[in-house]
Amino acid sequence: MTDAADGPAGAVAAAAERRTAPPWWALALVAVALIAAAFAIGRFTTFAAAPALPTTDSPEAGFARDMQVHHGQAIEMAMDIYRTTVNDGVRVLAYDIATTQSAQKGEFYDWLVKWNLPQRGGPLMSWMDASDSAHQHGAASASASDDDLMAQMGMASAADLAQLRAESGAAADCTFLRLMIRHHEGALPMAQALLDLGHEPRALQVAASIRATQSAEIELMTSLRAGLACTD
Amino acid sequence: MTPTSSGKRQSGNPATQAAIDLTVKQQREQQKQQKLAEYERGLARRRRSRLTWWIVGSTAALVVIGLVAASIIFAPKPATYDAGGTGAEIEGVETFTNETKHVEGTVDYPQNPPAGGPHNQYWLNCGVYDQPQQNENAVHSLEHGAIWVTYDAARVSGDELATLRSLLPSTYAILSPYEGLPSPIVVSGWNTQLKVDSASDPRIAEFFEEYWRSQNVPEPGAPCTGAIDGPGKQS
Numbered sequence: 096m097t098d099a100a101d102g103p104a105g106a107v108a109a110a111a112e113r114r115t116a117p118p119w120w121a122l123a124l125v126a127v128a129l130i131a132a133a134f135a136i137g138r139f140t141t142f143a144a145a146p147a148l149p150t151t152d153s154p155e156a157g158f159a160r161d162m163q164v165h166h167g168q169a170i171e172m173a174m175d176i177y178r179t180t181v182n183d184g185v186r187v188l189a190y191d192i193a194t195t196q197s198a199q200k201g202e203f204y205d206w207l208v209k210w211n212l213p214q215r216g217g218p219l220m221s222w223m224d225a226s227d228s229a230h231q232h233g234a235a236s237a238s239a240s241d242d243d244l245m246a247q248m249g250m251a252s253a254a255d256l257a258q259l260r261a262e263s264g265a266a267a268d269c270t271f272l273r274l275m276i277r278h279h280e281g282a283l284p285m286a287q288a289l290l291d292l293g294h295e296p297r298a299l300q301v302a303a304s305i306r307a308t309q310s311a312e313i314e315l316m317t318s319l320r321a322g323l324a325c326t327d
Numbered sequence: 328m329t330p331t332s333s334g335k336r337q338s339g340n341p342a343t344q345a346a347i348d349l350t351v352k353q354q355r356e357q358q359k360q361q362k363l364a365e366y367e368r369g370l371a372r373r374r375r376s377r378l379t380w381w382i383v384g385s386t387a388a389l390v391v392i393g394l395v396a397a398s399i400i401f402a403p404k405p406a407t408y409d410a411g412g413t414g415a416e417i418e419g420v421e422t423f424t425n426e427t428k429h430v431e432g433t434v435d436y437p438q439n440p441p442a443g444g445p446h447n448q449y450w451l452n453c454g455v456y457d458q459p460q461q462n463e464n465a466v467h468s469l470e471h472g473a474i475w476v477t478y479d480a481a482r483v484s485g486d487e488l489a490t491l492r493s494l495l496p497s498t499y500a501i502l503s504p505y506e507g508l509p510s511p512i513v514v515s516g517w518n519t520q521l522k523v524d525s526a527s528d529p530r531i532a533e534f535f536e537e538y539w540r541s542q543n544v545p546e547p548g549a550p551c552t553g554a555i556d557g558p559g560k561q562s
Contacts, residue, residue, distance in 0.1 A: 124388075128391045131391045135391070135395045135397070139398055142402065164498055168552075175553070204548050213537065214472075215535050245497060
């Protein structure tokens with residue numbers, strides 16, 4: 096009888112004791128839950144910070160692809176005149192253009208590598224359609240051939256390049272400067288379009304510096320042409 | 328005769344003592360019942376609170392699991408593109424391992440047409456050719472990231488050749504006829520090759536997207552201009 100009376104009382108006391116001291120596994124579970132919640136919150140805080148990479152249709156990707164084509168021809172022309180010119184001013188300009196644009200072309204190449212995008216994209220300048228520069232540039236026409244689009248980008252035609260290679264002396268220098276001024280003028284709307292449409296900070300920085308340096312080189316080439324008394 | 332408890336309480340005979348005893352017993356019994364009831368109420372309370380803890384605990388566990396899952400599922404993903412992928416995803420693309428070095432004279436290449444290997448120091452300028460080109464020069468262009476599109480002139484001409492030409496990018500691509508091809512058209516990059524029957528095969532564009540100017544060639548970014556033009560250059 097006393098056992099029967101003590102039994103429930105003992106159980107109540109034990110229960111009270113259990114309430115004040117939760118079992119170790121409950122504490123462990125709570126700790127695990129707190130760590131997991133902290134882990135999740137930590138991940139959430141990185142979401143906003145993670146920069147969204149430019150996509151294959153982005154102005155940054157289009158600029159990176161088309162500027163490689165554009166710079167590639169500038170390097171080719173600069174290396175051609177570097178081999179043949181006897182004018183020191185033209186030679187050092189050609190060296191400057193070839194090495195500077197090779198470095199920039201490599202950077203554009205690497206943007207696409209880092210962004211996991213193919214080097215191959217849509218038609219030339221199609222990324223500029225949404226920009227005001229596209230209209231000055233005449234990029235809106237979707238049916239244009241690559242040759243037409245390259246001409247709109249200020250690039251030299253096969254006939255221009257053949258002329259440059261056939262000439263020598265001051266005539267070649269004048270042709271080179273004329274083609275390169277037009278070439279640089281074609282780069283300016285592309286740089287402007289990226290500044291209008293783009294977001295990626297480094298790409299915007301490079302576009303701004305291309306706009307500045309190529310404008311300055313156009314002035315230099317214009318004065319070199321004046322010094323050579325070019326008439327073409 | 329069975330005595331009733333009320334009868335026992337009313338009785339004044341010696342059975343009264345027994346009745347008193349019984350009353351004490353009853354009182355004890357009553358106390359015991361009270362304690363038991365209290366215990367059972369406590370038990371029920373504990374059961375209820377345990378249930379509450381189970382509900383709270385499992386809800387909290389679900390919330391935490393949900394949080395962790397959401398932090399993984401909704402994490403921003405780096406941009407990827409589907410076409411091509413690793414190359415194995417374009418059906419029919421073969422890949423190879425070739426060495427890269429400059430040599431004089433002709434080379435006996437393991438692939439036909441060659442898709443990498445020793446080559447001449449002069450690369451072939453990229454463009455459209457209407458005559459077969461020297462392997463050793465074209466392979467050097469592949470090393471720079473160009474794609475060489477070769478066709479069997481007896482089987483590919485006219486409109487089909489024009490279609491094939493329209494698929495080429497303006498730079499870093501060579502188009503030329505080739506003698507003794509294993510299929511009407513073979514598209515080759517450094518260490519990679521695709522044989523197709525027709526210029527309308529969509530895998531040609533996929534191949535260009537995957538391998539044109541690939542970062543996996545030995546000299547990515549090196550030019551495909553400024554060296555030598557082969558015979559029959561059209562553009």
